[in-house]
Amino acid sequence: MPEFSKTPATVREYCDLREASGLGAFPMENARIGLANTLTAVWLRDGDRLVGMARIIGDGGCFAQVTDVAVHPDFQRQGLGAKIMAQLLQQARETLPSDLYLSLIADPGAENLYEKSGFEPRYGMSLILP
Numbered sequence: 001m002p003e004f005s006k007t008p009a010t011v012r013e014y015c016d017l018r019e020a021s022g023l024g025a026f027p028m029e030n031a032r033i034g035l036a037n038t039l040t041a042v043w044l045r046d047g048d049r050l051v052g053m054a055r056i057i058g059d060g061g062c063f064a065q066v067t068d069v070a071v072h073p074d075f076q077r078q079g080l081g082a083k084i085m086a087q088l089l090q091q092a093r094e095t096l097p098s099d100l101y102l103s104l105i106a107d108p109g110a111e112n113l114y115e116k117s118g119f120e121p122r123y124g125m126s127l128i129l130p
């Protein structure tokens with residue numbers, strides 16, 4: 001059974017899991033910059049293999065965003081996504097100030113997971129920087 005790990009994803013592991021889960025890989029250089037600016041993250045490993053993750057990024061005081069919630073397809077629908085969200089929010093409560101505004105953009109199909117974690121629907125917008 002996969003377990004939470006304190007060993008952060010390498011840039012390669014992060015890109016590979018994003019791709020395998022269907023989130024889509026970023027260029028390696030983007031991922032290197034992004035990972036270095038993580039506020040808190042959950043890494044789930046089956047042995048050495050990274051099979052789940054989630055991160056919180058942001059200014060650390062007023063606004064933060066949940067990103068990269070992913071479970072490898074080999075391990076989906078076993079409750080791991082819910083466990084990852086619970087662990088991520090526990091770490092957030094332990095390391096980030098109360099009253100911080102935590103948001104996320106839910107991909108279609110994942111709304112239930114976030115509503116169960118206490119998130120409420122809002123109207124979000126996004127673009128990919130050209």
Ligand SMILES: CC(C)(COP(=O)(O)OP(=O)(O)OC[C@H]1O[C@@H](n2cnc3c(N)ncnc32)[C@H](O)[C@@H]1OP(=O)(O)O)[C@@H](O)C(=O)NCCC(=O)NCCS
Pocket residue numbers: 021022023069070071072075076077078079080081082083105106107109110112113
């Ligand atoms: C979303 C994701 C992280 C869920 O991980 P998981 O380990 O399969 O989730 P769990 O088994 O803990 O399921 C938790 C809840 O998520 C929801 N859920 C999970 N997979 C779902 C799916 N394919 N379709 C609809 N709801 C789903 C359900 O509400 C589920 O609760 P239930 O089993 O009581 O119905 C995983 O499916 C994934 O990595 N998907 C691809 C990447 C992605 O879309 N990430 C979210 C970006 S916002």
